[in-house]
Amino acid sequence: MSILINKETKLIVQGITGGQGRFHTEQMLNYGTNVVAGVTPGKAGEEVLGVPVFDTVKQAKQATGANASIIYVPPRFAADSIFEAIDAELDFVVCITEGIPVLDMARVKNYLKGKKTKLLGPNCPGLISPGKAKVGILPGYIHKEGHVGVISRSGTLTYEAVNQLTLAGIGQSTAVGIGGDPIRGLGFVDVLKMFEEDEDTYAVVMIGEIGGSGEEEAAEYIRDHMTKPVASFISGQTAPKGKRMGHAGAIISGGKGTAAGKIAALEACGVVVAPTPDRIGEALITAAKRAGVYEKLLG
Amino acid sequence: MKIHEYQAKQLFLDYGINTDKGIVCETPEEVYEAAEKFGKCVVKAQIHSGGRGKGGGVKLASSPDEAREIADNMLGMCLVTKQTGAEGKIVHKVLVTPANEIKKEYYLSVAVDNENAGLVIIASADGGTEIEDMAANHPELIIKENVSVYEGYHGYNGLEVARRMGIPAELKKDFVKMLGSMIKLFLEKNCSLVEINPLIIDGNDKLFALDAKITFDDNALMRHPEIVELRDILEEDPKEVKASEFDLNYISLSGNIGCLVNGAGLAMATMDIISKFGGSPANFLDVGGSATTEKVTAAFEILLSDPNVKAIMVNIFGGIMRCDIIAEGIVFAADKLGINVPLVVRLEGTNVNEGKEILKNSGLNIIAAEDMADAAHKAVNAAKGGM
Structure with missing residues (x-):
């Protein structure tokens, strides 16, 4: 088991003929992801790496039975691509694109209400269920099949955490990057809920950062609803106020969204928080041992 | 991206928001000439930071001579405010505006509400002070009204805010229109903040934007070459x-x-x-x-x-x-x-x-x-x- 994607996922790549789209399509195919179609308007009939290209998502879905898509489309047109995927009634859409205007995402977020489509991102590395499928840009080889769910707002910090787990002999069920934008699709609580329900996930690592209130909401959810142990790390403990630290969502404003506040909220709800980023794996081991599931994570 | 007050005021005027764009000056002599036109006037440092008044960047002058003297000190000074950090910012330009009579001060802004994926109107019956201080010390004085990016702004949104701010009955219509213009500007130019602090009732009993602050979503600048032109890299x-x-x-x-x-x-x-x-x-x-x-x-x-x-x-x-x-x-x-x-x-x-x-x-x-x-x-x- 895993969450959101598995071996049955049939994937469309929106923007497959672009440099990024082509490169990552190859990476995903190599990992074993079932990429069934590509979409680039005006390029129908072409093939990229043996994958047929269509003009629209609807055509691609009809022809291939696809149920998910990943978007590598420039920021100016990315929101439009998300709307198209929602209207094609795909189950799951991952948007990798960084730099989408916030008002575009506000419109997308409103449009998603009541629709069947789940959106991950934008400005995210995607997700991977080791040994099953990868929908995104995460480096496959650092992952190991296993039972820890990983959820993060940051790309490379996800790799850092995954690497520490793998080196400690602990595999992952699914690693999910929810992205660094202030308005996005799935949030911490949505993904935590999926990990709580997933039979194959025994423990969770959650990596947050300054800005917003997603980590605080996650802390309450963990306290009230999670039976599985959770470890965490919050980056930006030394970030100055009012400065946007790379991610559009990573900004402390009006005294809100500080790392200290988030760490306190998580610890108060029983989460083991790593003091430094090199000790994320260690924090997960502590949490797992406390819950008596550590042995089940090995091997 | 941030812009200067004088640039923001020009955008306000373009959208029909009542303000005075004043005269931008780079030398004390230009300030003297501007002040001659206005008589009693205000000299305001143009830097990309708030808190200018308390830092000594906003001064009242009762004569052109006094205005020139103020400008002489202000131009080239390193202005340190609560928002600049200790290193401060060099003042390269000042804005000279006529001194207004102030009968009442309010706070009014429009921002993105990430949680609701929409806009939020933030207002207060007490203007002039820093809104973050007010939010921390007197959260009950902050008025918030959500606006959907889909449905847009409705007159009732404005009337509700006006009621809670205590806007006088005879100005409510103007207020609703002004707020509508702020939201139109916000959406059309992909802003991240449009702020009037203070919004005043002036000597003619009109609503008037005494200050103007606009910041833009960097991700949307690709759609707005006219806004990119307003960038002042001396401020960065x-x-x-x-x-x-x-x-x-x-x-x-x-x-x-x-x-x-x-x-x-x-x-x-x-x-x-x-x-x-x-x-x-x-x-x-x-x-x-x-x-x-x-x-x-x-x-x-x-x-x-x-x-x-x-x-x-x-x-x-x-x-x-x-x-x-x-x-x-x-x-x-x-x-x-x-x-x-x-x-x-x-x-x-x-x-x-x-x-x-x-x-x-x-x-x-x-x-x-x-x-x-x-x-x-x-x-x-x-x-x-x-x-």
């Missing part, structure tokens, strides 16, 4: 300007360890771990996911242009980005620039062994680190002169 840190040319995310900090990292989360975490080990980062720098040799070289140039930097810590977790490419970039930059401070490098991820090999064979004096903690320890020691 030169290192940050250069970084933006190379598509690098760079923020200048006050410490002495230069950081070069891929990924924003990892870059913040690198700052954190340096601080935990007793050091102090000189910057936040995310080289992004597709760093070329050119970008890495530019990044090193920016780090080395900061005289405070006593050591550099490179922290790369290559995912899609290959470590050998980064290593080649480091070697190229070191050759070209002659790095004269200790350089600690931690590489992990794709093609890490090839990357380490390139660094080892380069003949460069690089301090190799095993992991992030090791790198931070070594960088902190090096910056203290310990290596």
Whole structure:
């Protein structure tokens, strides 16, 4: 088991003929992801790496039975691509694109209400269920099949955490990057809920950062609803106020969204928080041992 | 992106919001001439920071002579306000506006509401003070009204805000229209903040924007060349300007360890771990996911242009980005620039062994680190002169 994607996922790549789209399509195919179609308007009939290209998502879905898509489309047109995927009634859409205007995402977020489509991102590395499928840009080889769910707002910090787990002999069920934008699709609580329900996930690592209130909401959810142990790390403990630290969502404003506040909220709800980023794996081991599931994570 | 008050006031006038754009001046003589037109006037420093009044950047002059004297002191001064940080900002321009009679002051702004994926109107019956202080000390005085980006603004949204602010009955119609104009401006120009503080009732019993502040969503500037033209790079840190040319995310900090990292989360975490080990980062720098040799070289140039930097810590977790490419970039930059401070490098991820090999064979004096903690320890020691 895993969450959101598995071996049955049939994937469309929106923007497959672009440099990024082509490169990552190859990476995903190599990992074993079932990429069934590509979409680039005006390029129908072409093939990229043996994958047929269509003009629209609807055509691609009809022809291939696809149920998910990943978007590598420039920021100016990315929101439009998300709307198209929602209207094609795909189950799951991952948007990798960084730099989408916030008002575009506000419109997308409103449009998603009541629709069947789940959106991950934008400005995210995607997700991977080791040994099953990868929908995104995460480096496959650092992952190991296993039972820890990983959820993060940051790309490379996800790799850092995954690497520490793998080196400690602990595999992952699914690693999910929810992205660094202030308005996005799935949030911490949505993904935590999926990990709580997933039979194959025994423990969770959650990596947050300054800005917003997603980590605080996650802390309450963990306290009230999670039976599985959770470890965490919050980056930006030394970030100055009012400065946007790379991610559009990573900004402390009006005294809100500080790392200290988030760490306190998580610890108060029983989460083991790593003091430094090199000790994320260690924090997960502590949490797992406390819950008596550590042995089940090995091997 | 931020713009100046005088530019924001021009946009207000374009959208029919009542204000006076005044006269922008760069010399005391220009201020004298402007003041002659207005009589009693206000001289306002044009910098991209709030809190100007308390910092001495807004002054009332009762004569052209007095205005000139104020300008003489203000132009070229380093203005320190609550928002500029201790280093302050140099005043290059001032705005001269007629002095208004103020019968009442309010606060009014429109911002993005991330939680509701919409807009939020923020208002208060008490203007003039800093809204963040008010929100902290008197949250009950802050009025909030959500506006959907889909449905747009309705008259009742404005009437509701007006009622709660205590806007006089005869001005409610004007208020609703003014707020509608602010929201139109916000949506059409992809703003992230449109703020009037204070909004006043002036001597003619009209609503009047005494100040104007607008910031724009950087991600949407591609759609607004007319807004990009308003950018004033004198207001920005030169290192940050250069970084933006190379598509690098760079923020200048006050410490002495230069950081070069891929990924924003990892870059913040690198700052954190340096601080935990007793050091102090000189910057936040995310080289992004597709760093070329050119970008890495530019990044090193920016780090080395900061005289405070006593050591550099490179922290790369290559995912899609290959470590050998980064290593080649480091070697190229070191050759070209002659790095004269200790350089600690931690590489992990794709093609890490090839990357380490390139660094080892380069003949460069690089301090190799095993992991992030090791790198931070070594960088902190090096910056203290310990290596």
